[in-house]
Amino acid sequence: MCGIVGLFLKKDELRPQLGDMLTDMLITMTDRGPDSAGIAIYGEEADGMVKITVQSDTPDAAFADLDAAVCAAVDAPVTIKVVDTHAVLTLPEAVEQEAIAYLEEKGLRIMGSGATMEIYKEVGLPKDVAARFGLRDMGGSHGIGHTRMATESAVTTMGAHPFSTADDQCLVHNGSLSNHNQMRRKLAKKGVFTRSENDTEVGAAYISSRIADGATLGEALEGTIKDLDGFFTFVTGTKNGFGVVRDPIACKPAVMAETDDYVAFASEYRAFADLPGIEAARVWEPEPATVYFWER
Template identity: 65%
Template sequence: MCGIVGLFLKDRKLEGELGALTAEMLVTMTDRGPDSAGIAVYGAAIPGFVKVTVQSDMPARAFAALDALARTAAGDAATVTIKDSHAVITIAADRIEPLRVALTGAPEPLRIMSVGETMEIYKETGLPKDVVSRFGIGTMAGTHAIGHTRMATESAVTTLGAHPFSTGADQCLVHNGSLSNHNNLRRELRRLGIAFETENDSEVAAAHLTARMRDGRNLGEALTDALGNLDGFFTFVVGTRTGFGVLRDPIACKPAVMAETSRYVAFGSEYRALSGLPGIETARIWEPEPAAVYFWDRDGSTGDKMLAA
């Protein structure tokens, strides 16, 4: 049992409240997942630059020389912003690989949580209220966000085991459920050059979407393809640079509810996660259908609609 939340803003006037609204939704799901929590926030892009979010179990030591390491690998334009156990390194887009190499050789272990023009991922063990407080999620602005509270039932409680999982630029996934064929899929995806940090089945689901989108599929098409390739029971909420998607398995045994107004689209494992959103009393509320793909995109290529799977 885990908790999932997601918020996709249509109204730009709400962007300054994204962090506060999503943090409240996430904390409300604490009893569905008190072991760890995480959130992906999609904020403003800087043309020509990407953000690399890294994590350390010993941030005081690991981050002491991070600014110098980033500048050596990525040039004087590199900047480092430290947030508790995470740091966001902003670099020119063509300097990602030199930075990856430098991070691998850092004196203290540094784990890459996410890479993207707009996305930053923060996740740690502990109660959701403590996690969102540590990273100042409530003050963050952006266009959309997805979050997860975890109750570990199949693996240890660790930072890397927390959600969201990201295996591609500006792409991430949160998952409630369990996959039965993730080991076979992991082997296939490794042959395609996708690396894995954990044995978690949710990371495989994220990588499956990454591989399909690399082949030219949009988010809706990649989610539709997942229905034919992922065995098990699952509810996914997915984020991309401009999009937000939801998918439930054909049985849909995990709880899910959505709300839509002219200002936003929201997802929660339970309605109470949505109850504090502005205008919720007049929102269209529904339960996402089994084996149906829902996605919204800010570039307007899909429109705000459901695609039948």
């Protein structure tokens, strides 16, 4: 069992409240997943720049002068924002891969990267994880979150969701995949590698690889129904929005709500209880084996 939440804002004036709304949703899902929690938040974009989110268990030492070190390594301007065990480095898009290689070599864990996406995830109760990162104060256009009750891999930062396997793309999952090792090998043959032993990361890599091959988000999500075996309710985030798909058996719960202000997703209705205007929202359960997505 895990908990998933997602929120896509239709109105720009609500952006400053995104973190606050998502945090309440995330904390409500604690009893579906008390092991770890994570959030991907899609915020501001700077032209030609990319954000790389990294994690370290020893942030004081690892993040001290990291911006200067990366700047020297890639010969480009770098700014850093340290948030507890995570740091977000902003640098020119042209040096992104070079910077990621340097950061990995330094032993930092890459959470994700993209023009607008930042990922924060840690082991612990969702309320504690949210407080450590100050999630309430984060603004943005949309975000997805996850509370984890581990089944397929260890309770570690790298095992926590969301998983990002391409710029501005991430995935959260409730369920378990049974053909993830086979799919991991298939993807590796194509040169697509994952960073953890986790089943969901393979799902994320599958979607990213389909998009890289030219599929639309909708087509990539359709593909999960055919190519991934197991139980899943997936919510995937992209720069422009988010998508939802459930396996044909659909035993993992999912509920959606839509108003003029937002589209919200959650594992259970409880997570919507504090959303503004929820009493008048259109609330429905996504159909099995059916792809839904919202993009701006």
